[in-house]
Amino acid sequence: MVSDSHCRLTRVPGEGAGGFSRVEPIRPVSRWAWAARAMIADMKRQCHTERAASMCFRRFSLCSTAIILGLYPLTVSANGYQNLHQSAQGLGTAYAANGTSIDDISAIYSNPASLTRFPGTHGSFGLTYIMPRDTFENLSATALGGAPVTDGSPAVPSQFLDNTVSGYWYLGRQLSDQLYFGLSFNAPWATESDYTDTAASRYTATTTALTAYNLSPMLAYKVNDRLSVAAALNIQYYTSEFATNLALNPAAPSADTDASADFEGNDLAFGVTLGVEYQANDQWRYGLSYRSKIDHGFDGDVVLSGPDATMGALALAGISAEGSARYDIATPWMLQLGTHGQLTDKLEVYGSATLTGWSAFKDTVIETSNIGTLRVRNGWDDAWYIAVGMGYQVTPETKIFGGIAYDETPTPTEVRNPRAPNADRYYVALGVAHEFRPGRTIKLGWSHTFFDDAPIRLTDENNPGRGTLNGDIKIDADIIMAQYIHEF
Template identity: 30%
Template structure:
């Protein structure tokens, strides 16, 4: 189904779960999303410019997560660790109180870490631990359409070693492999629950074209991956949903983590001002349904639950600027349009998102620097209709915004 379908292998889930818990400490599998279930926050340095120019700038080690070829820009080893907090206020409004729910996306913290190690003037390696995809929505208890709305979550943790080589003074290439741990969970009040996890492999490549010290372009591609989340499905009814007599059976659900491609540019206009921009494409057309299957779900022919989805490939457009205030301080600003990828639903309230960002970089000394970013994500009002077995067809409106704040520490060895 994917243009680039990566192989999967079952590894030690105990060890990988430990890594996932460390990387996503305090997350409780709650994440915010941009288009679809894509995670928008992978650094605080990028947050301050609305992630404009991420595949070309290379100002902190976090850049290797977007484009591994950028690692050839580094003359010293560098570590970057980021924490990004978001406070979401996204509501679903229906015809009555029982068809409405507030704060449907939980607020939380998204961590990420990166390390770049130059091996020579032309060769560098690195490691990133972060997330590209995740989702959490929670509708209130007692919502009148429990078969189509409740709690839905997806978490993926990407462990991404990479290598980069400068072919010529103008062109660098980079490549990485990804070890991905993913887990998902669905709860529908008094009806069903499901959870599963998987380990998969993926890959990414990138290129960097440096015209001169003031102008460069980056192009990066990350292959799509299908994660096959295996776990347990529970029918809480006396066999009305899927399992004869109710109970718990084994099941699996294949969820695509779509391919992405990003083009970025960076231009230092003078000693003080730079501009940068990005166009990010995501292959959301691969996401056609949310389904779990298992032989124990014999009431419905092996389908434990099924929800068709209507998604198209989407784009994210971003532009930003950096101003060198003095030797120690850089100021950043950015704007982005994050196009919605699919039809809005109660479980995935997809919306167009408009980013307004500002940030700062402070160089403490030759080794330490710090970044902070703040963004307001204005999500468009969307009206949609969904049909429930319990409440029939109803029209809903989803609306809201996110406040996003991030901090990051960078250390050069």
Template identity: 30%
Template sequence: MGKRSKWLVTGLTSLGTATAAGGAFASGFQLRENSAAALGNAFAGAAASVEDTSIVANNPAGMTALRGNQVSGDLAIVIPSPIFSGMSVNAAHQPVSGSNGGDAGGAQPVLAAYGFYDASPDVKFGLAITAPFGLKTQYDSGWVGRYNAVKSDLEVININPNIAFRLTDWLSVGAGPALQHTSAELTNAINSTSIARLANPQLPAGFALPDGYAHITGDSLSVGYNLGVFAQISPETQIGASYRSQVSHHLDGTATINVPAPLAVDPRFQTTPSQTDFKTPEIVSLAGSSRIRPDLMLLAEVQWTNWSVVKNLRIQRPDGSALIDQPEQWHGTWFGSIGVSYFPDPNWTIRGGFAFDPTPVRDQFRTARIPDSDRYWLAAGVGYKWTADLRFDAAYVHIFANSAPIDEVSQTGDMLTGRYSNHIDIVSLSATLRF
């Protein structure tokens, strides 16, 4: 059975919907944007640098290097611009009408907040509220790939209390639970005409039905954890390592299906409760920072993300029958970054960084919901100490993304073929208050 025929048959036994992660701001559906200070270095040294309280999330053991109670907040505005060029043909090899989808990105905010309590010289407490994963893409409703995807919206909120202990003068450890709330919304059009023609090949040549529409929502609450080790090698040099666990979610929700009257009587195309299992990947980071001169610091980081947990995306009815069972077959990736911080005087910090952020998506499994590709970051930032206890940081990043081919078949046999181009701009501002 050919690829197109297999998906056509699947389309008649499902709701003709699709779900996947869409255009996130790091590779896969990962979000790194939790600190303007770290962003200015392209997140080089994020698990070892203690310039701000984002260390609570990036490596809890590093809290032992902070002094004084602190609170901070961060706002990042992320502007992705995924653009499709190509075409789509239906199951009868006829062109699908419509636009190329427009800019499926648009400005999107990412927020983070931190609190830190300096309990004693050797015991520290912290709280991080971040969005470590997420995505949002939305195409024009009448684009040529509407049977593959229209809207994809995934939000993961992570609430992470942590504690850190200083074991020796130079070695600290930290850990904490991570309460994770996930919500998702996915939509696409349904090719009602293709479904009707497959059911009755004798329909006249001019027969056509209006598109149907699928809207899936779901949410979940689950728990993971993170661990960290922090080593103060010398007064100028720190090394940090952190581990963030995989979190397994079971999303319950509703699949709302609207199709033309001739199909609406079929129970396969009626609104139903839905459920799916979903995992956020485990992440391991190793970072270092070294102040090689009083006015100059070098930083570096490598990070492994176990994207191989994303094997397939299956949404099903309560009885276990599939609404969608889509292969993904992602693979683990290594993110790497280098950065520099320059201190022209005690109040100012100037930052720069570069990162390579490879995609976990294999070309043969790329979808319109996640047209991901390898990415290259160029970052710049600045920090200013307004008073002894109040600090502001700002950063800008431009991300270059490789052109990405797509050859995706919808549940009703529509073949989307072409390429994606993309770039991402990020601006971020944070404030930290010590008291």
């Protein structure tokens, strides 16, 4: 039996902007690797028979979930705040393999109809390590009313996106000749950024941590040897934390007299994913999937903090340090088309096109009981992600793959916000898969992301109640992923 120690996460508290407490894992890579090794060793002892497979199926999911919950949120994912990093083969092909080309059970993330390509019982879990590099240049800001914001040390934020770890797991089980059951756990939407509360951008953003955890049970039906259909229920738990500074005296803004407003809220909501996969002939396969929009309504809290003099002034004004906060955030719909071409017995090509409905991400209106109503203008647009790639079977046990992609930003310049500084981006990626024992495979993926410059041009109109903010954000990132696949 897998012991509790295999799943234990050690954590220490850290201090976010404005004194907001956050929980972060200690040395996540080494801890995750230790837990994974222990889990795999235990499975090898117990999962060698079909009768034991269902018990291992449950243990796999519980232990993997405990590990993964300690790893989010992300700093750099896809445009908007979408997290595409759900498969090593996906990452290693710049997600050209998403839709219908991934040849392990993680294919069910992008298309649940892919389940029918994996008879028997399959499990997989993976780890992603994201290494961003960023600068915020030419920064200038004013407080509400036009007074320049210049004080604070440092006044210009640096490395506001941290290296982070994320994870995921997938399970699939054949129930009959035609019916298949699958289960996945991941976070398809996640982002984090952290600016110091002395930076000139502090009245627009300090801390942001948004993560939508997604548990998806699914059923797939094999209509015939060519056509499969599927549906998944998305059970989504969304955690949100964000903070900003408030200028107590906008005519003479100072970090020494600011108050920090820290917002926190959680919500559970539901959506669906529908998928179809069609094998046109021995050479070509196509996949189409749709992930629904999910609306979240948060009944959370807002906490004000700051120097004693600031808190005393707020108390004299009748403003409570603690209050309620109500706001809505929607995760967008997605429509994806994928294609897979088997050109020879060793060479294959991939392609995918994804339209994400970021127009669902409307203005965020925060109604509080102590500091009134705040508004963040979003006004995002629907955006495309286009990728192509190829794979080559070097030996019966080893495959290499690669890809390139273009990721369109959903964010117009006039509403681009430092909380999620989106820009058009481009990916190059490589990966390898090796089956080291029958039914046991390791996949590794790497990608580099090139970002267009992300100019911030927020005016009083597009940054209501917070003044103006101008600057140029530059980002690039490397991402690596390791994934283990086990066929029981």
